[in-house]
Structure formats: C-alpha cells, structure tokens
Amino acid sequence: MEIDRNLPPVEARDLKSQFGENVIHEHLNFRLEPGEIIGVVGGSGSGKTVLMNTLLGLKEPDGGDVYYFGYNRSELSFDQRQSINNQMGVLFQGGALFSSMTVRQNIMLPLKEHTDLPLPLMRELADMKIHMVGLPAHAATLYPSDLSGGMKKRAGLARSLALDPKLLFLDEPTAGLDPIGASAFDRLILDLREAMNLTVLLITHDLDTLFTTCDRVAVLVDKHIAIADTLPKVMEYNHPWVQEYFGGPRARAALEAGNG
Amino acid sequence: MDQASLTDSGTQCDFSLLVDGLTLRLTAIGEWTLSTVGNIDQRLRDAVAPLEYEDVDFDFEGVTELDTAGAYILARAIRCTPDICFPFNLSGGSRGQQVLMRAAADASMGRAPKQSRQWYDTLVRMGEATERFFEEAFDTFAFFGQFISIFFRQLLTPHTIRWKSVVAHIEDVGLNAAPIIMTLSFFVGAVIAYMGANILASLGFQVFMVELIGISVLREFAVIITAILLAGRSDSAFTAQIGAMKMRQEIDAMQVIGLDRFETLVIPRAIACIVSAPVLTFLAMIAGMGGGLMVAWFVVDGVSPTLFFQRMRETVEIRHFWVGLAKAPVFALIIAVIGCRQGLAVTGSVESLGTRTTKSVVQAIFCVIAVDAMFALVLYEMGV
Numbered sequence: 001m002e003i004d005r006n007l008p009p010v011e012a013r014d015l016k017s018q019f020g021e022n023v024i025h026e027h028l029n030f031r032l033e034p035g036e037i038i039g040v041v042g043g044s045g046s047g048k049t050v051l052m053n054t055l056l057g058l059k060e061p062d063g064g065d066v067y068y069f070g071y072n073r074s075e076l077s078f079d080q081r082q083s084i085n086n087q088m089g090v091l092f093q094g095g096a097l098f099s100s101m102t103v104r105q106n107i108m109l110p111l112k113e114h115t116d117l118p119l120p121l122m123r124e125l126a127d128m129k130i131h132m133v134g135l136p137a138h139a140a141t142l143y144p145s146d147l148s149g150g151m152k153k154r155a156g157l158a159r160s161l162a163l164d165p166k167l168l169f170l171d172e173p174t175a176g177l178d179p180i181g182a183s184a185f186d187r188l189i190l191d192l193r194e195a196m197n198l199t200v201l202l203i204t205h206d207l208d209t210l211f212t213t214c215d216r217v218a219v220l221v222d223k224h225i226a227i228a229d230t231l232p233k234v235m236e237y238n239h240p241w242v243q244e245y246f247g248g249p250r251a252r253a254a255l256e257a258g259n260g
Numbered sequence: 261m262d263q264a265s266l267t268d269s270g271t272q273c274d275f276s277l278l279v280d281g282l283t284l285r286l287t288a289i290g291e292w293t294l295s296t297v298g299n300i301d302q303r304l305r306d307a308v309a310p311l312e313y314e315d316v317d318f319d320f321e322g323v324t325e326l327d328t329a330g331a332y333i334l335a336r337a338i339r340c341t342p343d344i345c346f347p348f349n350l351s352g353g354s355r356g357q358q359v360l361m362r363a364a365a366d367a368s369m370g371r372a373p374k375q376s377r378q379w380y381d382t383l384v385r386m387g388e389a390t391e392r393f394f395e396e397a398f399d400t401f402a403f404f405g406q407f408i409s410i411f412f413r414q415l416l417t418p419h420t421i422r423w424k425s426v427v428a429h430i431e432d433v434g435l436n437a438a439p440i441i442m443t444l445s446f447f448v449g450a451v452i453a454y455m456g457a458n459i460l461a462s463l464g465f466q467v468f469m470v471e472l473i474g475i476s477v478l479r480e481f482a483v484i485i486t487a488i489l490l491a492g493r494s495d496s497a498f499t500a501q502i503g504a505m506k507m508r509q510e511i512d513a514m515q516v517i518g519l520d521r522f523e524t525l526v527i528p529r530a531i532a533c534i535v536s537a538p539v540l541t542f543l544a545m546i547a548g549m550g551g552g553l554m555v556a557w558f559v560v561d562g563v564s565p566t567l568f569f570q571r572m573r574e575t576v577e578i579r580h581f582w583v584g585l586a587k588a589p590v591f592a593l594i595i596a597v598i599g600c601r602q603g604l605a606v607t608g609s610v611e612s613l614g615t616r617t618t619k620s621v622v623q624a625i626f627c628v629i630a631v632d633a634m635f636a637l638v639l640y641e642m643g644v
Contacts, residue, residue, distance in 0.1 A: 145608030196327065
C-alpha cells in the first residue's frame with residue numbers, strides 16, 4: 001500500500017477508552033504532524049500509556065477512530081495493518097528486550113520477520129543500529145541482563161528502529177537515567193529524527209526532555225487532550241493542572257536551563 | 261577512466277560508478293530502502309572492489325528515498341583503514357540524508373570481517389563445559405557446607421527457626437505430594453508382583469514373590485519413588501520460586517533488611533523436606549505393598565492375603581524397613597539443598613531461570629541415585 005509521508009502519521013478522532021465503568025478518555029482528538037516530536041504529559045493515571053497503546057493498536061478503542069497516514073484503522077485488512085505496523089517503532093518503558101536473545105539478535109528479529117535480506121547484511125545493519133544509538137560494538141553479543149538501564153533503553157531503541165519506521169513511540173525514554181544519560185538520550189532522539197526523518201511521540205515526565213526536544217507538547221487532562229501546542233503557548237494555557245505542572249520549581253529550573 | 265554502469269530491470273534502485281583520478285563518482289538513483297537493497301548489495305560491492313580510488317563523491321540527485329539500510333550499503337564504497345576513512349562528498353542529498361550517510365560511514369568504519377573457527381570454537385566450548393562441571397560440583401559442596409553449619413547452629417537455637425514457613429512448606433512438599441506418590445508406588449508394587457509371579461512360577465517358587473515385593477519395595481522402591489517425585493515436584497518448585505525472587509531483586513532486598521537467605525529460604529524448605537520425606541516414604545511402602553498384595557490376591561493363584569502377611573512376617577526382616585526409611589531424610593536433604601542452591605544461582609534473565617530449573621532437577625535425581633548406590637555398597641559391606 002502507498003504511504004504518503006505528508007499526511008499525519010497518526011490521528012485520533014473522538015477517541016474513547018474505558019475499562020469497565022471507568023472512562024479513561026472521552027472525546028479525545030489528537031493529531032501528529034509529519035516530522036515533529038511531540039511530548040505527551042499528564043498526571044499519573046491520566047491514561048498516557050493507554051493512549052499510546054490505543055494509537056499503537058495494542059488496545060482497541062471503545063469509541064472513535066484512529067487514522068494512520070490517512071487510513072482508518074478499522075477499515076484496514078490484516079496485511080495492510082501489518083505494513084502500517086512496520087512503519088511504527090516502539091520503545092517500551094523497560095526496553096522490553098527479549099531476554100533469551102543477544103542485543104544483535106533482538107534487533108535482527110524484525111528484519112528476519114519482515115524482510116528477505118541476506119543474513120550477513122542483516123547482521124551488519126543490526127550492528128549499524130547499535131552504533132547509531134551510541135552503544136559500544138561489543139554490546140552486540142551481550143544479553144539484556146548484562147546491560148545497564150541506560151544501555152537497555154538504547155538497545156530497545158535500536159530494535160524499534162530496525163525496520164526504519166517513520167513513526168516512533170517512546171514511553172518514558174529518560175525515566176531512570178541519570179541526568180547526563182538523559183540529556184544524551186534527548187540529543188540522540190533529535191539526531192535520529194534528523195537522520196531518519198522520524199515523527200516521534202514521547203510520553204515523559206522529564207521536563208528537560210520537554211524543553212530540549214519537543215516541538216509541541218500535548219497535555220492529557222480531564223480525559224482528553226486539552227491543548228497541543230508549542231511549549232510557551234501551553235505554559236500560558238489556563239488550567240490549574242497545567243499551571244501547577246509548569247509553574248513548579250522544577251519546571252522553572254528546567255526552563256532557565258533550556259534558555260541558558 | 262573506468263566505468264561500470266549497470267541497469268537492471270526489476271530493481272527500484274541503481275547506481276553508476278565513474279573513477280576520475282583518485283575520486284570515485286557514485287551516482288545513485290531510485291529508492292534505496294530496506295525493501296529494495298537486498299539484491300544490489302553484492303553487486304555494488306563487486307563493482308567497487310577492483311577500482312582504485314581514495315575519495316568518494318556521492319550524487320544523490322536521483323535518489324527518491326534513502327533509509328539506514330540504503331545508506332549503509334552506499335557507505336560501503338567509502339574506503340577505510342582501521343583508523344580513518346577517506347573523505348566523501350554528497351551532492352543532491354537533503355540534510356537528513358547527509359547525517360544518515362555520516363552515521364553509516366561511522367558505523368562501517370574499521371570493522372574487520374569476522375572469521376568463524378569452528379574447530380577451535382568446539383574445543384573451547386568443550387573446555388568450558390568441563391570447567392563448568394567442576395565449578396558446579398565445587399559450588400554445590402561449598403553451599404552444602406555452608407548450609408550444614410547454619411542448619412546446626414539453628415538446631416541449637418530452635419526458636420530462630422521459622423516454624424510457620426516450615427509448616428507451610430510441609431503442606432506443599434508432604435501433604436500435597438502424598439496422593440501422587442502413593443498411586444505411583446502402588447503401581448510399581450503391582451508391576452514387581454506381576455514380574456515376580458511370572459518368573460518364580462516357572463521355577464515353582466511362586467510364594468517367594470512376597471519376599472521379592474517386601475524387600476524391593478521397603479528397601480529401594482518406596483524411597484526412590486519418593487525422592488524422584490520430590491525432585492520433580494518440590495525441587496523444581498524451590499528453584500523456580502527462589503529464582504524468581506532473585507530475578508526481582510527480592511533476595512537483595514532481604515539481605516539489605518538483614519534477613520539471612522539461608523535462614524529464611526533454605527532452612528525451612530530443607531526441614532520441610534526432611535520431615536516430609538520419611539512420612540511419604542512410609543506411605544509409599546504401604547501403597548507399594550498394597551499393590552503387590554492386590555496382584556497376589558486377585559491374579560496369582562496360591563498366594564492368599566493370609567499367606568502373604570504370614571510370609572511377610574516370617575521372611576522379610578524389619579531391617580529392610582529401617583534401611584528404606586533411613587535413606588529418606590538424606591535424599592530429602594540433597595533435594596532441598598540442590599533446589600535452593602540452583603534457585604539462588606539464577607541471574608537476571610528468564611533463560612537462566614529455565615536452565616537452572618532443569619539443572620536442578622537433573623542434579624537432584626543424579627545425586628539421589630548416586631547416593632543410593634553408595635548406600636547399597638556400604639550397607640552390603642556392613643551386612644545390613
């Protein structure tokens with residue numbers, strides 16, 4: 001199927017999600033523009049991960065529609081869904097690497113499943129991805145249990161980039177990293193966006209990440225995306241939660257650091 | 261001047277090469293992505309290999325799409341020594357493509373092709389396996405020693421033993437295992453009776469089957485079946501439980517809080533096994549004899565239950581019972597210690613949990629049978 005890169009990679013229209021009686025999202029409208037990095041913020045339990053899972057197709061929406069590159073998901077055939085899925089990469093919170101495989105095998109797995117490249121070339125491409133995410137070359141033969149938290153995230157990112165996706169989802173990419181590692185990861189995301197022409201949706205609580213990497217910030221509050229705009233405009237938005245979030249001492253420090 | 265230009269119908273990407281002095285001009289056209297470059301990789305490599313040049317000028321005017329795979333393959337044309345790469349220029353590409361090419365050149369730099377040395381690797385792995393075997397044996401003995409010292413220390417101060425945990429484990433190890441062990445033992449007793457009856461009948465000594473059943477069940481089968489069942493049931497459970505705790509850092513947390521892992525995890529399980537095993541063995545003996553009795557009663561002519569019990573009292577000495585029962589706590593101890601040790605040896609990965617559980621069961625059964633053989637030897641020499 002033809003994929004038009006100029007259309008929004010993901011769009012949610014009037015989305016509704018609920019677990020039993022508990023409504024998580026209602027009338028949620030949200031759209032990613034091609035080539036942007038958008039950060040989703042929201043309080044704990046506001047349903048950020050549920051939103052990501054819904055956009056990824058891991059969870060069916062309980063109302064409303066999800067569009068990929070202009071295609072309505074509910075109207076796609078299985079094969080079409082698959083080829084859309086191959087355009088998406090995900091970095092889960094803990095990396096979600098397969099623990100019985102080495103880092104290189106983890107990265108080669110999507111290639112083996114979805115391409116018919118010769119095996120040596122796959123191996124080399126996997127090594128290239130390992131290099132691109134800033135892991136040392138010897139990490140290729142290590143198992144996930146031998147990696148530190150930061151290395152696991154990088155390895156997970158390398159696997160999510162294996163098929164050269166157009167769209168990348170990152171769930172709390174810098175959580176659990178030290179500030180140096182976190183800012184290196186922020187830079188890495190910016191570099192990769194430039195090199196691979198990515199559209200990135202990232203869920204984060206890290207204000208530094210929001211300030212340094214995101215083109216737009218979407219605020220998930222009151223069961224819907226209240227505002228999705230550039231950071232200065234979001235910070236002026238008149239909502240108590242938003243004001244508290246960006247008005248706190250941590251946010252001010254991050255803002256000053258970002259400006260300085 | 262050397263030119264190697266190839267056009268292939270069917271592929272969506274193509275290239276042409278032109279050497280000018282020490283500079284190679286590489287003109288790429290079409291879509292260079294993961295789905296298209298599979299075939300062109302070898303061709304480009306073969307075409308570039310014989311040429312003599314240092315720098316590369318890439319012309320991306322005709323490139324419609326480029327991803328990391330395409331960039332990587334194109335970057336192969338860049339000549340590298342282990343330390344530096346010769347420079348390359350890019351015309352017609354977007355800024356993103358330039359970044360991508362630089363990353364690709366970076367990645368392919370200085371990576372020597374790996375050689376596979378099968379024979380050498382096989383020998384190395386054999387050596388490693390041998391070393392691992394001795395390490396395992398050493399570690400198991402070391403763990404056993406550590407266990408014994410803490411076990412006796414705790415026996416001297418019984419109030420430090422976690423009795424609640426012991427009772428909970430007795431329920432799981434002993435009570436819950438009783439039905440399956442008795443069933444199996446019943447069948448084994450019946451099988452021995454059948455075989456004994458057949459063979460002895462041909463000699464005319466059918467009545468000797470009572471001795472056969474009595475001695476074999478009391479002395480060996482009841483306790484061995486109990487031990488093997490415990491190894492399959494409880495030993496693997498110990499390894500999995502403790503291993504999962506290890507994986508989730510619960511053991512580390514316990515250590516920090518000041519709970520000794522031997523006192524909280526190993527000793528209660530060991531005591532539960534030591535207490536349960538003789539009881540289970542006793543039940544297995546009864547069930548095994550019951551199986552023999554059933555066969556004698558209903559299948560074999562001439563051996564009535566009365567005769568069965570009478571012969572049992574006359575010919576099967578009580579020492580066989582004690583020998584069987586005495587082995588039970590020893591096997592139980594072996595099983596508990598091996599299960600706990602393998603559990604504590606689990607590292608972070610799911611795979612290590614699997615291999616450790618397998619190892620645990622195999623080692624436990626191996627040790628039980630080896631120790632049983634030693635028992636047989638020693639008891640024979642002692643005349644018991």
